[in-house]
Amino acid sequence: MAALPQVKYTGKIREIKFGKPGSEVVVGGETAYNFYSFEGKMPHAPVLALQVLDIEPEEWAAEAIEPFKDAVKDPVAWAKKCAEVYKADAVCLWLTGTDPNGKNLSADHAAEVAKKVADAINLPLIVWGVSNDEKNTETLKAICEACEGKNLVIGPVTEHNYKQVGAAAIAYKHVVAANTPIDINLAKQLNILLENLGVPNDRVLIDPTTGGVGYGLEYCYSIMERIRQAALTQNDDKLQYPIINNIAEEVWKTKEAKLPNGEDPKLGDAAVRGVNLEVITAISSLQAGSDVLILRHPRSLEHIRKYLGEIMAPTDLDSMKVDLSLIAEAAKPAAAAPQPAAAPKAEKPAPKVAAAPKPAEKVEAPAKAVPPKPKVVPMKEAPTAATEEGELELTEEEVQALREMVAMFRAVKNMFGGLAKLIQNPPR
Amino acid sequence: MALSGIQIFKMMPKKNCGECGVPTCLAFAMNLAAGKAELDSCPYVSDEAKAALASASAPPIRTVEIGVGEKMVKTGGETVLYRHDKTFNNPTALGCLVSTSENDTTVDSKLKAFKELRYERVGLTLKPEIIAIKDGGDAGRFAQLAKKASDAGAALILISDNADTMKAALAEVGKEKPLIYAATDANADAYADLAKEFNCPVAVKSDGVGNMAKLSAKLMDKGLKDIVLDSGNRKISELLRDNVMIRRLALESLYRPLGFPTIVFPCEMADNPVDEAIVAGTFVSKYGGMAILSDLRGEVLFPLLLQRLNIFTDPQRPMTTEQGIYPINNPGKDSPVLITSNFSLTYFIVSGEVESSRVPSWLLVLNTDGLSVLTAWAAGKFVADLIGPFVKKSGIEDKTATRTIVIPGAAAIISGDLEEELSGWRVAIGPREGAHIPAYLRQNYAK
Numbered sequence: 001m002a003a004l005p006q007v008k009y010t011g012k013i014r015e016i017k018f019g020k021p022g023s024e025v026v027v028g029g030e031t032a033y034n035f036y037s038f039e040g041k042m043p044h045a046p047v048l049a050l051q052v053l054d055i056e057p058e059e060w061a062a063e064a065i066e067p068f069k070d071a072v073k074d075p076v077a078w079a080k081k082c083a084e085v086y087k088a089d090a091v092c093l094w095l096t097g098t099d100p101n102g103k104n105l106s107a108d109h110a111a112e113v114a115k116k117v118a119d120a121i122n123l124p125l126i127v128w129g130v131s132n133d134e135k136n137t138e139t140l141k142a143i144c145e146a147c148e149g150k151n152l153v154i155g156p157v158t159e160h161n162y163k164q165v166g167a168a169a170i171a172y173k174h175v176v177a178a179n180t181p182i183d184i185n186l187a188k189q190l191n192i193l194l195e196n197l198g199v200p201n202d203r204v205l206i207d208p209t210t211g212g213v214g215y216g217l218e219y220c221y222s223i224m225e226r227i228r229q230a231a232l233t234q235n236d237d238k239l240q241y242p243i244i245n246n247i248a249e250e251v252w253k254t255k256e257a258k259l260p261n262g263e264d265p266k267l268g269d270a271a272v273r274g275v276n277l278e279v280i281t282a283i284s285s286l287q288a289g290s291d292v293l294i295l296r297h298p299r300s301l302e303h304i305r306k307y308l309g310e311i312m313a314p315t316d317l318d319s320m321k322v323d324l325s326l327i328a329e330a331a332k333p334a335a336a337a338p339q340p341a342a343a344p345k346a347e348k349p350a351p352k353v354a355a356a357p358k359p360a361e362k363v364e365a366p367a368k369a370v371p372p373k374p375k376v377v378p379m380k381e382a383p384t385a386a387t388e389e390g391e392l393e394l395t396e397e398e399v400q401a402l403r404e405m406v407a408m409f410r411a412v413k414n415m416f417g418g419l420a421k422l423i424q425n426p427p428r
Numbered sequence: 429m430a431l432s433g434i435q436i437f438k439m440m441p442k443k444n445c446g447e448c449g450v451p452t453c454l455a456f457a458m459n460l461a462a463g464k465a466e467l468d469s470c471p472y473v474s475d476e477a478k479a480a481l482a483s484a485s486a487p488p489i490r491t492v493e494i495g496v497g498e499k500m501v502k503t504g505g506e507t508v509l510y511r512h513d514k515t516f517n518n519p520t521a522l523g524c525l526v527s528t529s530e531n532d533t534t535v536d537s538k539l540k541a542f543k544e545l546r547y548e549r550v551g552l553t554l555k556p557e558i559i560a561i562k563d564g565g566d567a568g569r570f571a572q573l574a575k576k577a578s579d580a581g582a583a584l585i586l587i588s589d590n591a592d593t594m595k596a597a598l599a600e601v602g603k604e605k606p607l608i609y610a611a612t613d614a615n616a617d618a619y620a621d622l623a624k625e626f627n628c629p630v631a632v633k634s635d636g637v638g639n640m641a642k643l644s645a646k647l648m649d650k651g652l653k654d655i656v657l658d659s660g661n662r663k664i665s666e667l668l669r670d671n672v673m674i675r676r677l678a679l680e681s682l683y684r685p686l687g688f689p690t691i692v693f694p695c696e697m698a699d700n701p702v703d704e705a706i707v708a709g710t711f712v713s714k715y716g717g718m719a720i721l722s723d724l725r726g727e728v729l730f731p732l733l734l735q736r737l738n739i740f741t742d743p744q745r746p747m748t749t750e751q752g753i754y755p756i757n758n759p760g761k762d763s764p765v766l767i768t769s770n771f772s773l774t775y776f777i778v779s780g781e782v783e784s785s786r787v788p789s790w791l792l793v794l795n796t797d798g799l800s801v802l803t804a805w806a807a808g809k810f811v812a813d814l815i816g817p818f819v820k821k822s823g824i825e826d827k828t829a830t831r832t833i834v835i836p837g838a839a840a841i842i843s844g845d846l847e848e849e850l851s852g853w854r855v856a857i858g859p860r861e862g863a864h865i866p867a868y869l870r871q872n873y874a875k
Contacts, residue, residue: 004673004681005677005680035665036669036672037665037669038673102867131864213734214735216777217739218738218739219773255780266547266726268725276702276731279702279709280706280732283713284713287714303702304706306703307664307706310665313665315668315669320637320638321638322677324683326684
């Protein structure tokens with residue numbers, strides 16, 4: 001008798017705790033895809049953080065300013081409002097004022113603001129830099145030191161500054177948000193680099209780079225799904241970290257989120273449109289595996305929190321009362337067929353991940369970095385294949401298909417190797 | 429689908445007569461397995477083989493068509509659980525509920541919104557497809573509204589428990605191929621007959637997936653092929669489970685009675701537009717074939733249409749923007765000229781940043797086959813000897829007196845070659861990151 005098709009989970013997401021003493025939250029711990037309560041656990045609701053800026057926001061949608069209009073000049077007052085009035089789970093301080101292309105405020109100033117905010121609220125604090133690795137190195141290091149003991153999340157930490165920022169995070173005990181540009185292999189590689197540096201494995205979050213809806217959401221969505229597949233179904237422990245998505249800026253910087261009422265009647269009421277763009281991006285990220293969301297609008301937070309309460313309600317499979325005898329007779333002999341068809345599918349992310357650590361080998365972790373390759377490997381040394389084929393009872397076609405797969409795998413591997421090189425040494 | 433070419437070949441007559449259009453039975457079997465041939469083209473295949481093959485070679489989830497002609501919308505036909513495994517095929521059809529108990533003003537405003545809410549993006553028109561007419565006890569009005577909605581260009585869903593009301597409406601709009609909603613335990617025979625008589629798709633609704641599957645099997649036995657599934661659950665956690673398990677059972681177990689698209693009703697699961705959009709969005713990503721909202725408002729619909737566009741984009745084929753000149757912020761004779769690749773994401777980011785800089789600018793988009801700047805450069809598609817002729821032929825020289833072209837920082841290496849290629853032009857190297865464009869433009873070009 002056939003059984004209901006279930007995913008065979010072999011891994012678990014690590015539980016990561018952050019926040020100063022007395023305010024800690026825990027994220028992660030999933031043993032199944034997000035919200036699949038019928039086949040595994042999601043012990044902690046995703047954490048919903050509200051964003052606070054170190055300077056008065058410029059060019060924000062009126063709708064996004066409105067809830068904080070009495071507080072936007074003062075990060076401390078703003079953060080308190082997030083905590084006390086809007087009941088956020090956490091606060092994310094975005095240091096946009098440090099941007100060298102903008103106000104270029106100093107690292108010391110940033111550290112001072114971060115310290116004040118961390119002291120003022122009894123909530124976990126996430127501190128977010130700008131899109132400039134060099135400047136972030138300086139500010140995030142200063143913040144790590146100034147906020148010792150606050151157990152912050154600091155990000156984005158990239159392959160260009162992980163050593164300096166990672167070392168500061170180790171020394172002053174903070175959690176790092178490891179940022180990579182929408183690429184599962186690079187995400188894995190950075191996690192390996194951080195582990196090798198000595199960042200404890202209960203102090204890492206994956207920031208896969210977030211795309212707003214209509215602005216690359218699909219890339220982010222699929223990379224997150226693949227990260228979770230590798231972590232949960234292939235037990236890839238280098239990807240078993242919770243995921244953080246900085247939704248706020250990605251959504252609210254788009255022209256559709258900023259457009260005031262009246263300019264394009266088809267886009268409807270601005271008061272709801274921005275929030276809707278934000279919640280739709282948020283629920284897509286949640287479906288794909290997110291554990292921490294950074295949001296801008298308190299109403300988005302409210303709607304997402306309500307949603308989490310409903311979608312995390314426990315479910316089971318028995319109550320569906322599916323009669324498996326209805327699986328068509330004609331389909332049954334073919335039931336063997338999905339096996340070969342399904343197997344490569346399940347393993348598909350693996351060869352790519354295996355290809356990934358190529359660059360990582362340089363960082364002295366080849367043994368750890370290369371996960372055991374799937375059974376395609378013996379096929380590569382082909383001279384004795386004939387005998388093996390006999391034992392495996394493979395047909396001519398299947399052997400040919402496997403050969404083609406191996407060739408594909410090599411091609412993909414070479415391509416990724418090339419790309420990784422290109423990314424590491426971009427043309428100037 | 430389920431059978432390999434070899435498995436199919438074993439059931440073939442092996443005459444190699446060639447009457448099917450390919451020389452051998454093996455080749456024909458391979459085509460069948462790949463979905464490139466129809467079994468009917470073989471005149472000699474045995475009846476047993478036909479029965480076995482027809483069932484095994486049918487797609488695991490049927491594509492159901494609702495509506496006809498330009499109004500037609502396809503749903504179902506999915507072959508994977510994760511979009512990165514291949515692609516999702518038929519975007520979740522979105523629509524709005526209209527009830528006979530609503531007054532004419534409300535109905536008209538919904539139909540007007542249905543017609544007006546269309547958005548052009550990456551060369552596609554994003555729009556809702558469906559109007560669901562709900563019977564509030566007035567058979568005459570039910571048929572009348574169905575006609576009206578169909579005239580407005582919508583594919584229809586007819587929602588009524590009353591077979592007579594349904595029949596009267598089908599007499600009016602049956603040739604428009606509406607979805608009959610819904611066959612239940614109480615009326616399955618009558619609704620199956622209606623679906624057959626008018627040749628329309630029919631939804632099954634029950635309490636839970638198990639009973640729904642039985643109902644669906646019953647309709648299949650009656651010879652109906654186009655079925656849509658509603659497990660009846662309106663709790664989002666359970667409905668998510670139902671949609672996941674229906675998709676898995678259909679694809680992995682070839683559970684035929686579940687091999688159809690599903691329909692969800694966010695309009696019955698939330699009490700405000702944002703929560704409704706959240707429910708709909710959940711099933712855009714998780715396997716909903718159709719989602720019915722209570723109203724159509726731009727601020728709710730637009731984000732959902734974007735999400736749907738994203739989730740149903742083929743991951744193997746990058747979205748592209750048309751090559752050409754894009755004026756941003758009303759540029760004039762002295763406005764700066766920038767160039768980027770035609771990967772749609774690159775275009776959206778760059779154009780968005782240029783727009784937010786408020787500096788009037790000309791943005792040139794070069795056809796790079798959907799590759800981003802750095803990848804296109806590496807592939808030889810964003811290089812001087814392609815950019816040069818493109819700029820010259822684009823007509824930009826007539827639009828602006830500016831003779832400085834700003835290239836992306838990631839492609840800085842081509843600047844020398846490009847100056848040679850583009851006589852009369854100076855090449856400036858812009859920022860590497862889109863986020864730095866506004867500062868760059870303001871610093872160099874703001875007045």
